[in-house]
Amino acid sequence: xxxxxxxxxxxxxxxxxxxxxxxxxxxxxxxxxxxxxxxxxxxxxxxxxxxxxxxxxxxxxxxxxxxxxxxxxxxxxxxxxxxxxxxxxxxxxxxxxxxxxxxxxxxxxxxxxxxxxxxxxxxxxxxxxxxxxxxxxxxxxxxxxxxxxxxxxxxxxxxxxxxxxxxxxxxxxxxxxxxxxxxxxxxxxxxxxxxxxxxxxxxxxxxxxxxxxxxxxxxxxxxxxxxxxxxxxxxxxxxxxxxxxxxxxxxxxxxxxxxxxxxxxxxxxxxxxxxxxxxxxxxxxxxxxxxxxxxxxxxxxxxxxxxxxxxxxxxxxxxxxxxxxxxxxxxxxx
Amino acid sequence: xxxxxxxxxxxxxxxxxxxxxxxxxxxxxxxxxxxxxxxxxxxxxxxxxxxxxxxxxxxxxxxxxxxxxxxxxxxxxxxxxxxxxxxxxxxxxxxxxxxxxxxxxxxxxxxxxxxxxxxxxxxxxxxxxxxxxxxxxxxxxxxxxxxxxxxxxxxxxxxxxxxxxxxxxxxxxxxxxxxxxxxxxxxxxxxxxxxxxxxxxxxxxxxxxxxxxxxxxxxxxxxxxxxxxxxxxxxxxxxxxxxxxxxxxxxxxxxxxxxxxxxxxxxxxxxxxxxxxxxxxxxxxxxxxxxxxxxxxxxxxxxxxxxxxxxxxxxxxxxxxxxxxxxxxxxxxx
DNA sequence: CAAACGTATGCAATCGTTTGCACAAAAATC
DNA sequence: GATTTTTGTGCAAACGATTGCATACGTTTG
Numbered sequence: 066x067x068x069x070x071x072x073x074x075x076x077x078x079x080x081x082x083x084x085x086x087x088x089x090x091x092x093x094x095x096x097x098x099x100x101x102x103x104x105x106x107x108x109x110x111x112x113x114x115x116x117x118x119x120x121x122x123x124x125x126x127x128x129x130x131x132x133x134x135x136x137x138x139x140x141x142x143x144x145x146x147x148x149x150x151x152x153x154x155x156x157x158x159x160x161x162x163x164x165x166x167x168x169x170x171x172x173x174x175x176x177x178x179x180x181x182x183x184x185x186x187x188x189x190x191x192x193x194x195x196x197x198x199x200x201x202x203x204x205x206x207x208x209x210x211x212x213x214x215x216x217x218x219x220x221x222x223x224x225x226x227x228x229x230x231x232x233x234x235x236x237x238x239x240x241x242x243x244x245x246x247x248x249x250x251x252x253x254x255x256x257x258x259x260x261x262x263x264x265x266x267x268x269x270x271x272x273x274x275x276x277x278x279x280x281x282x283x284x285x286x287x288x289x290x291x292x293x294x295x296x297x298x299x300x301x302x303x304x305x306x307x308x309x310x311x312x313x314x315x316x317x318x319x320x321x322x323x324x325x326x327x328x329x330x331x332x333x334x335x336x337x338x339x340x341x342x343x344x345x346x347x348x349x350x351x352x353x354x355x356x357x358x359x360x361x362x363x364x365x366x367x368x369x370x371x372x373x374x375x376x377x378x379x380x381x382x383x384x385x386x387x388x389x390x391x392x393x394x395x396x397x398x399x
Numbered sequence: 400x401x402x403x404x405x406x407x408x409x410x411x412x413x414x415x416x417x418x419x420x421x422x423x424x425x426x427x428x429x430x431x432x433x434x435x436x437x438x439x440x441x442x443x444x445x446x447x448x449x450x451x452x453x454x455x456x457x458x459x460x461x462x463x464x465x466x467x468x469x470x471x472x473x474x475x476x477x478x479x480x481x482x483x484x485x486x487x488x489x490x491x492x493x494x495x496x497x498x499x500x501x502x503x504x505x506x507x508x509x510x511x512x513x514x515x516x517x518x519x520x521x522x523x524x525x526x527x528x529x530x531x532x533x534x535x536x537x538x539x540x541x542x543x544x545x546x547x548x549x550x551x552x553x554x555x556x557x558x559x560x561x562x563x564x565x566x567x568x569x570x571x572x573x574x575x576x577x578x579x580x581x582x583x584x585x586x587x588x589x590x591x592x593x594x595x596x597x598x599x600x601x602x603x604x605x606x607x608x609x610x611x612x613x614x615x616x617x618x619x620x621x622x623x624x625x626x627x628x629x630x631x632x633x634x635x636x637x638x639x640x641x642x643x644x645x646x647x648x649x650x651x652x653x654x655x656x657x658x659x660x661x662x663x664x665x666x667x668x669x670x671x672x673x674x675x676x677x678x679x680x681x682x683x684x685x686x687x688x689x690x691x692x693x694x695x696x697x698x699x700x701x702x703x704x705x706x707x708x709x710x711x712x713x714x715x716x717x718x719x720x721x722x723x724x725x726x727x728x729x730x731x732x733x
Numbered sequence: 734c735a736a737a738c739g740t741a742t743g744c745a746a747t748c749g750t751t752t753g754c755a756c757a758a759a760a761a762t763c
Numbered sequence: 764g765a766t767t768t769t770t771g772t773g774c775a776a777a778c779g780a781t782t783g784c785a786t787a788c789g790t791t792t793g
């Protein structure tokens with residue numbers, strides 16, 4: 066049996082309230098009694114019942130997190146930062162995945178809400194285009210923060226994808242490339258626009274012509290990526306570099322180029338995005354844009370704790386944009 | 400304000416108990432009243448207060464999970480399986496990381512215990528050698544399951560590392576290798592013994608001599624791995640294959656061999672362990688032993704739910720060993 | 734020495750549920 | 764028609780903590 070305040074009170078022939086106060090070092094309880102109670106509590110290994118406390122205080126010190134897929138390295142690194150920060154602030158994390166399904170995502174939001182978490186952090190699924198679920202929560206004054214996969218109408222934490230795209234493209238230009246292709250992501254991902262805009266901005270800034278046929282969208286599946294390179298290779302005009310939506314796209318593309326005896330880093334320069342482990346594991350090592358996922362995790366927790374603690378309207382739109390930086394490796398440099 | 404049973408009762412001029420029962424479809428409540436209550440509940444978007452229910456039922460439908468590092472792909476894939484299975488059974492996951500520190504691990508166990516989770520699943524940290532924390536829990540009859548990084552005295556789920564080591568080594572032998580080295584892990588990891596024993600068993604089975612100088616232990620840090628290959632290269636006698644403790648070790652080693660112009664898959668065959676993404680991303684692609692991490696996740700949850708539901712002594716030692724299988728790729732095959 | 738105050742404690746309500754039990758009224762039994 | 768059984772409802776006590784208020788001292792003050 067677990068020890069309760071009642072047990073301690075009974076043993077010491079005092080009341081539950083006195084015990085409760087003593088354990089909180091309430092000044093009105095005599096030093097002597099306080100000591101006696103605390104000693105016994107220790108001896109009996111008293112653990113306050115969190116359910117009772119939560120019920121009374123209406124707070125669980127728990128945050129809900131929904132990621133599309135736990136095993137995607139990018140997200141697990143964000144989670145790592147979240148866990149660290151949450152714990153430092155006395156919070157725990159109820160983590161679940163949406164599997165990229167809106168239905169599932171909706172269900173998970175419900176679950177977390179029912180579990181009385183103090184706030185919810187979400188990287189929305191690929192399928193999510195309707196943000197009604199989140200709006201409902203927000204209308205109830207419930208703290209919500211979107212991270213990485215965000216939406217402009219909600220408190221958000223994400224990386225500076227525009228600048229990331231800009232840096233990547235600028236680097237290619239500075240390496241002497243003149244015809245830079247871009248394999249972009251699917252339109253419903255918010256990052257797609259940003260990275261592409263960064264790409265366009267760089268071309269503009271350095272007075273290179275913009276050619277729509279050099280921009281190809283992929284749904285990020287392997288087949289789609291391969292299809293994208295083929296499309297590029299079949300154009301009459303040549304290209305000398307590709308800025309890819311992410312590292313996995315870059316990897317798939319480089320495999321195709323290898324088959325065609327096109328040497329990455331010499332014939333064609335390639336830049337990825339995300340600076341995932343794959344970028345150092347593949348051959349050649351991939352130049353990529355780092356997004357500081359761990360930092361995204363930290364900032365997201367900080368933001369939601371802020372909105373929980375300061376009972377200020379959470380509907381104040383708040384956005385944290387994390388710096389991106391280019392990591393140069395062999396795929397653009399020899 | 401959130402709706403409570405009381406609110407519904409008041410509006411319908413009935414009692415809280417009747418409302419409670421109606422919502423549970425208790426047969427003793429008239430069909431008419433039940434419908435009225437359920438309708439109003441829906442209308443008011445009544446959400447039962449989980450704290451109160453937990454308090455009453457002394458169960459939280461939440462499981463605690465501790466992993467050494469969230470961002471290690473192996474663990475995040477296990478977590479993915481856990482999440483899936485837990486949710487299918489109406490449980491949620493409180494996930495945290497130990498950062499490979501015993502101290503932190505101990506702290507997290509305390510946290511989870513205080514949070515009144517219904518059970519705890521742990522992959523122990525590298526530092527953990529003393530299992531006293533877990534023993535304490537078990538003595539209280541608290542459900543604990545170790546996974547992946549386990550200990551023979553506790554209910555455990557892990558892969559068949561012995562057979563994994565055996566399969567890997569057998570494959571090398573069948574590829575014609577005669578002098579097979581093994582870069583082993585640190586002794587305190589339980590898997591180290593098993594994988595090494597599998598290696599030894601294969602040599603024995605196929606009548607190859609066992610040579611202790613071909614077995615080198617690494618602490619799995621990059622420097623240590625590099626040091627290990629050098630040690631092998633400096634032996635007077637040559638070797639024609641290396642069975643590595645895991646894929647990352649294999650990767651580091653292959654980098655060193657490349658520098659020395661030794662061609663992996665031709666001059667030396669290499670097998671890794673874990674079948675991590677890196678094994679298909681590196682060049683050459685790595686032959687590796689798959690451990691079914693997702694399955695480990697599923698089985699672990701099933702095991703702990705079992706011990707929660709059947710109130711049978713959880714101290715009955717229970718171990719689930721998952722099959723391993725060899726995935727052959729270019730590092731051992733041309 | 735009575736009034737006023739400070740100190741130390743306990744009572745009891747509260748948080749939102751669940752559930753055993755009591756108690757009616759209605760229905761079934763003899 | 765009296766007795767038993769069924770059916771429908773509500774009371775009140777849990778679950779384990781927190782906290783405003785009352786109370787009972789002992790001490791200071793005028």
